[in-house]
Amino acid sequence: xxxxxxxxxxxxxxxxxxxxxxxxxxxxxxxxxxxxxxxxxxxxxxxxxxxxxxxxxxxxxxxxxxxxxxxxxxxxxxxxxxxxxxxxxxxxxxxxxxxxxxxxxxxxxxxxxxxxxxxxxxxxxxxxxxxxxxxxxxxxxxxxxxxxxxxxxxxxxxxxxxxxxxxxxxxxxxxxxxxxxxxxxxxxxxxxxxxxxxxxxxxxxxxxxxxxxxxxxxxxxxxxxxxxxxxxxxx
Amino acid sequence: xxxxxxxxxxxxxxxxxxxxxxxxxxxxxxxxxxxxxxxxxxxxxxxxxxxxxxxxxxxxxxxxxxxxxxxxxxxxxxxxxxxxxxxxxxxxxxxxxxxxxxxxxxxxxxxxxxxxxxxxxxxxxxxxxxxxxxxxxxxxxxxxxxxxxxxxxxxxxxxxxxxxxxxxxxxxxxxxxxxxxxxxxxxxxxxxxxxxxxxxxxxxxxxxxxxxxxxxxxxxxxxxxxxxxxxxxxx
DNA sequence: CATACACTTTTTGCCTTCAAAATCGCCAAT
DNA sequence: ATTGGCGATTTTGAAGGCAAAAAGTGTATG
Numbered sequence: 001x002x003x004x005x006x007x008x009x010x011x012x013x014x015x016x017x018x019x020x021x022x023x024x025x026x027x028x029x030x031x032x033x034x035x036x037x038x039x040x041x042x043x044x045x046x047x048x049x050x051x052x053x054x055x056x057x058x059x060x061x062x063x064x065x066x067x068x069x070x071x072x073x074x075x076x077x078x079x080x081x082x083x084x085x086x087x088x089x090x091x092x093x094x095x096x097x098x099x100x101x102x103x104x105x106x107x108x109x110x111x112x113x114x115x116x117x118x119x120x121x122x123x124x125x126x127x128x129x130x131x132x133x134x135x136x137x138x139x140x141x142x143x144x145x146x147x148x149x150x151x152x153x154x155x156x157x158x159x160x161x162x163x164x165x166x167x168x169x170x171x172x173x174x175x176x177x178x179x180x181x182x183x184x185x186x187x188x189x190x191x192x193x194x195x196x197x198x199x200x201x202x203x204x205x206x207x208x209x210x211x212x213x214x215x216x217x218x219x220x221x222x223x224x225x226x227x228x229x230x231x232x233x234x235x
Numbered sequence: 236x237x238x239x240x241x242x243x244x245x246x247x248x249x250x251x252x253x254x255x256x257x258x259x260x261x262x263x264x265x266x267x268x269x270x271x272x273x274x275x276x277x278x279x280x281x282x283x284x285x286x287x288x289x290x291x292x293x294x295x296x297x298x299x300x301x302x303x304x305x306x307x308x309x310x311x312x313x314x315x316x317x318x319x320x321x322x323x324x325x326x327x328x329x330x331x332x333x334x335x336x337x338x339x340x341x342x343x344x345x346x347x348x349x350x351x352x353x354x355x356x357x358x359x360x361x362x363x364x365x366x367x368x369x370x371x372x373x374x375x376x377x378x379x380x381x382x383x384x385x386x387x388x389x390x391x392x393x394x395x396x397x398x399x400x401x402x403x404x405x406x407x408x409x410x411x412x413x414x415x416x417x418x419x420x421x422x423x424x425x426x427x428x429x430x431x432x433x434x435x436x437x438x439x440x441x442x443x444x445x446x447x448x449x450x451x452x453x454x455x456x457x458x459x460x461x462x463x464x465x466x467x468x469x470x
Numbered sequence: 471c472a473t474a475c476a477c478t479t480t481t482t483g484c485c486t487t488c489a490a491a492a493t494c495g496c497c498a499a500t
Numbered sequence: 501a502t503t504g505g506c507g508a509t510t511t512t513g514a515a516g517g518c519a520a521a522a523a524g525t526g527t528a529t530g
Contacts, residue, residue: 012304013484038512048485050285053512057289061296069247070491070512085386092387096327151320152327154298155390248514273482283515288483305482305521 013047017055020045025064025075026164036065036073063162086163087211091204093156094143098187098203101146102196109146110192116142117188124177132177139184143203146191167210183209248282252290255280260299260310261399271300271308298397321398322446326439328391329378333422333438336381337431344381345427351377352423359412367412374419378438381426402445418444 011019021041024030036056042049056073059065067073105113117139123132144156183206190199256276259265271291277284291308294300302308340348352374358367379391418441425434 015304037510039510049512050484050486054289054292054483057292058296061293069250071493072512082385085384088384089386089390092331149320149323150317151324151394155324155394159386159390272480274480284482285514285516289513306523307481 013051014054014058017041017045017047017051018058021055021059022062022064025059030075032075032077034075036075038072062158083166084211086159087207090156090159090163091207091211093152093159094140094207095200095204096152097143097147097156098191098199099196100149100152101143102191102194102199104148105146105191109142113139113142113146114188114192117184120184121181124181127177129177132180136180143187179209180206248286249289249293252276252280252282252286253293256290256294257297257299260294265310267310267312269310271310273307297393318401319446321394322442325391325394325398326442326446328387328394329375329442330435330439331387332378332382332391333426333434334431335384335387336378337426337429337434339383340381340426344377348374348377348381349423349427352419355419356416359416362412364412367415371415378422414444415441 021030021036030036038049038052038056041052045052056065056067060067060073064076065073066076101109116135120132120135120139123135140160141157144153147153183202186202187199187206190196190202256265256271265271273284273287273291276287280287291300291302295302295308299311300308301311336344351370355367355370355374358370375395376392379388382388418437421437422434422441425431425437
């Protein structure tokens with residue numbers, strides 16, 4: 001068993017395993033609390049246990065799986081409380097970024113932020129959800145960078161990454177694009193004015209609304225009954 | 236070469252390696268930017284490369300080392316800007332914890348916080364720096380827990396961990412104990428009143444002062460010239 | 471004299487194998 | 501009948517080896 005691992009795309013094997021496993025976790029194929037057997041995963045993806053092990057390590061650092069010494073790894077159980085806590089943290093972090101951005105962004109950064117934001121209005125009119133989602137990510141990243149604080153940036157990006165699985169469907173709600181744009185507008189306006197307080201409040205509200213929209217997707221209360229260990233059917 | 240690794244104490248081999256390497260990093264034995272060769276480290280600690288590799292992985296997640304694919308690991312370079320950014324983040328995080336604590340702490344939590352705080356006054360009078368340092372950690376942990384937000388707790392503890400190497404000598408300044416107690420008192424008083432705004436401000440100021448006290452210990456501007464690969468003196 | 475190419479050396483990434491710890495099942499004793 | 505201890509199985513932790521990628525070095529050529 002060796003030589004063909006053309007299933008998933010580029011990067012080092014560990015990266016592929018991280019992507020593959022995290023995909024299966026966020027799509028619900030692997031259930032929270034489910035045991036992640038190294039040997040099974042290695043057989044499933046046709047690699048040795050070593051990259052699986054390192055991938056589990058990274059996923060553990062990302063908060064997607066939990067590892068206990070000598071007891072293996074399990075898919076992290078995210079309770080509704082914890083999910084709420086993450087959204088709450090996200091709101092606070094975004095507020096900090098917005099406040100700092102209002103105070104610290106250079107003239108150039110403010111220009112591009114505003115320009116891109118205005119340009120995104122077209123995506124809203126067209127209802128281009130995919131593209132708007134892409135822009136949205138860029139917009140927020142710009143905000144995080146504008147804070148000019150590397151560690152805040154790291155914390156924020158990390159939290160956003162952990163939250164990613166739960167905010168997938170947020171833009172499926174009707175009118176969400178327009179509302180999102182309005183909220184962005186409040187943030188941008190405050191930042192352009194240099195009003196850090198208003199920017200912080202606007203950013204916090206923005207996340208809070210996303211939070212409420214995503215709350216219904218909390219895991220742990222899904223009605224599915226069966227709990228297969230690791231569906232290793234097709235080799 | 237096998238069988239004797241009684242140098243460092245309990246835990247799995249990876250844990251020992253994480254401790255050993257992080258110790259050498261925070262004590263400055265391994266310089267920022269220095270290359271961490273897996274083979275050398277394995278030989279140095281008389282273990283195989285596998286646990287070294289996983290230890291480096293964890294240290295990378297902790298932010299102490301940087302890893303680039305196919306290019307090995309180096310001791311993370313913490314610039315003064317980044318250090319300032321971490322202290323700044325810490326101040327914001329502590330402020331959030333204090334605000335939330337003021338709003339959410341149970342009656343029991345408030346009682347013990349106040350009681351322990353009052354008890355610590357004795358340590359200040361005695362000038363018991365070691366014990367006060369221990370209490371100080373507990374005090375802040377209580378604050379983080381009082382926020383009743385698991386993710387905020389995680390972010391805060393993580394940031395505190397990264398900052399630990401740089402705040403070692405903060406209590407060596409004269410009168411620092413008394414000043415610390417006064418600042419704690421402001422936080423506790425605000426929390427007992429349920430005044431989240433005041434608690435947040437007091438907590439932020441508290442960290443800011445610690446930050447200034449620790450600023451002189453920033454690395455990256457040390458005059459030492461020589462840069463040995465891995466100083467393998469005492470076994 | 472500088473630059474580019476090829477070769478050597480070093481270092482990383484992955485695999486396979488071996489040992490130790492934990493879990494599970496079974497049997498016996500109360 | 502239940503509970504405690506003991507052995508077999510499963511699963512994780514670690515070691516050593518091999519191949520590939522990057523870094524370093526020297527030479528040849530413009």
